Amino acid sequence: MxxxxxxxxxxxxxxxxxxxxxxxxxxxxxxxxxxxxxxxxxxxxxxxxxxxxxxxxxxxxIVYCVRYYKETCVTRYDGVVSASQSADELLDAFAAKLCETIVDEAPMHRLWYDLRAQSMFEESLREAVTQIDRTLESMIWRVVTRYAELGGRAVTVPQHAAYGILDGVFQQALLAYLGSDAPEAALDALRSEVRTLVPLLVG
Amino acid sequence: MxxxxxxxxxxxxxxxxxxxxxxxxxxxxxxxxxxxxxxxxxxxxxxxxxxxxxxxxxxxxIVYCVRYYKETCVTRYDGVVSASQSADELLDAFAAKLCETIVDEAPMHRLWYDLRAQSMFEESLREAVTQIDRTLESMIWRVVTRYAELGGRAVTVPQHAAYGILDGVFQQALLAYLGSDAPEAALDALRSEVRTLVPLLVG
DNA sequence: CGGCGTTCTGGACGATTGTCAAGATTTTTC
DNA sequence: GAAAAATCTTGACAATCGTCCAGAACGCCG
Missing domain, CATH: 1.10.10.60 (Homeodomain-like)
Structure with missing residues (x-):
């Protein structure tokens, strides 16, 4: 049947x-x-x-696993993008969501960074990593452009750079969160840095 | 004797x-x-x-090896810091040096990122990684503060954030350099992004 | 020269790895 | 309900791993 x-x-x-x-x-x-x-x-x-x-x-x-996980990842901030009414509100919600996912899914994030590092040695991982990286980049781009739009301004850095920056501070926060005995401090630092840096990316 | x-x-x-x-x-x-x-x-x-x-x-x-290598690493940009006479000159020299080390020492850099990722799983790696990370942070900080000084301005982001940003775009460039079949494009992007971003970090 | 501590070699160990295959079990098809 | 195809289990395989160790080779000092 x-x-x-x-x-x-x-x-x-x-x-x-x-x-x-x-x-x-x-x-x-x-x-x-x-x-x-x-x-x-x-x-x-x-x-x-x-x-x-x-x-x-x-x-x-492993590739299937990370692809599967990141599938659900790339829409994580779409909610805050569409729900936020002002630039400041978006910024706060975004920062909060970043911290939330560090707390809730730290093992998944470190696995991603592990895999990405391995892809620098293992040729066969590169395609999947590159593809995932691209979707993460546009995920961040949606947040940043919406933030600029709500503030009536334009983003002054290329998409690639915006992702590099935020991924850098996120990775740093994850590292500190997992490594230090004061995980809260890492989250506070991330929150504060996101609120400082994202405004710098728009005119 | x-x-x-x-x-x-x-x-x-x-x-x-x-x-x-x-x-x-x-x-x-x-x-x-x-x-x-x-x-x-x-x-x-x-x-x-x-x-x-x-x-x-x-x-x-492994820890000894990476410590040994990074020892020689942390003074890499001190030359350009002390030699540069103007902010623009410093910026160009810094960007050039970043590209140079990607070309010359890509295997060492990917090893560092590998080890840092492993430290998120392996407790016993954390102390060494944290310590190296700190020295890299202050290495970057010397560059950024000197750049601000030469331009007669002040850095507007915390030391921690400055490192996170530049490490993020550097890592991205390394990944692209090793992964793509157009390595030059990755270097060009890095150069351009550094010249865009560092000025954003000062008033 | 002979004894001794340091330095170094190369083989062996048990444990673990990814992979595979033969057979048991279940599900599907006619 | 039987045949066929799929799903799954279990045990075994060669290879490789980190580690250890007995002893050779070395340099130093009395």
Whole structure:
């Protein structure tokens, strides 16, 4: 029956997503290098052979996982963009959201930075990393341009630079958040720096 | 004799430095995770047992290596700082030096970013990473404050933020330089962005 | 020269890795 | 309901890893 029959491709992908969701927990905990396929499988409801049934090798799994996670990531700030009525409101909401995701999803973010660093050594990771990086760049660009628009001004730095800047301070905050024994201070610094820097990017 | 007799501690450290110098080549080529102690030893004039004679374990070796390399790194821009007579000259020289080090030492830089990412997972790396990060921060700060001074203005962003910004765009440039098939474009973008952004950091 | 501490070698160890394959189990199809 | 295809389990594989160690080679001093 066409109604009950599930497209095998979809079913296959549903399983891959379930696997990815489990794997992301272990990957976020151990990082790319130290997370073995066995450890990933053990910390999940699946057997280690099943991982290989759905993914050709470790790289394919990891790339799929990060792609899967970042998929939900790139719309994170679209809510605050469309909800904010003024430039200041947008800025505060944006900064708050940045801090929120550091607190809630620090393991995922460090995994992303890990993978991006690995892509500088591992050729086969580059395509996925480049693609994700581009979507993150336009995500940031939507925030910055909307901020400028609400303030009746124009952005004075190129899209590429805007992302580089905010990614830099975000990464710094993540590092400090995970490393220091005063995580709150890292968040405060990030909040304050975003409020200082974003206005600099518009005329 | 006190004059001819070499301090054993010094001799020991001379050897460690020689080992580090060799190891850095392999580490820069393969990255932290994929560079095994055997591979490091093979690509050097030393045996793999000797690595363990001078370093307790892999982590100690890697930390020593990156510390050793960054030691020579943190004074990279001091020359342009003291030589430049005007703000514009400093800016150009700084941007040029950034591009130069990407071309000449890309493997070392990606190793640093690799190690910094690993420190978000591996507790025992954090102290060294944090310390290096601080010295890089003040290195950048010397450049930015001198630039402001030469222009008769003051820096309007905190030291921490200035480093975050420039590290962000530098990392982006390194990624693009290593990843794209048009490395020159990445350098051009970096140059242009530095010339756009640094002026934004001063009043 | 002989003894001794330092330096260095190269093999061996157990553990872990990614990968694979043969068979059990389940689901689908006719 | 049987045949066929898919899904999944389990155990095994060769390779590689970090680490350790027994002993060779070295330099130094009495």
């Amino acid at each position: 066409a109604t009950t029959r599930v497209n095998p491709v979809d079913k296959h992908d549903v399983r891959r997503r379930a696997l990815a969701e489990s794997a992301l927990r272990t990957l976020g905990e151990l990082g790319y290098a130290k997370a073995s396929l066995r450890e990933i499988a053990t910390n999940s409801e699946f057997s280690h052979g099943m991982v290989h049934y759905y993914f050709a090798d470790k790289l394919e799994l | 006190a004059t001819t007799r070499v301090n054993p501690v010094d001799k020991h450290d001379v050897r460690r430095r020689a080992l580090a110098e060799s190891a850095l080549r392999t580490l820069g080529e393969l990255g932290y995770a994929k560079a095994s102690l055997r591979e490091i030893a093979t690509n050097s004039e030393f045996s793999h047992g000797m690595v363990h004679y001078y370093f307790a374990d892999k982590l100690e070796l």
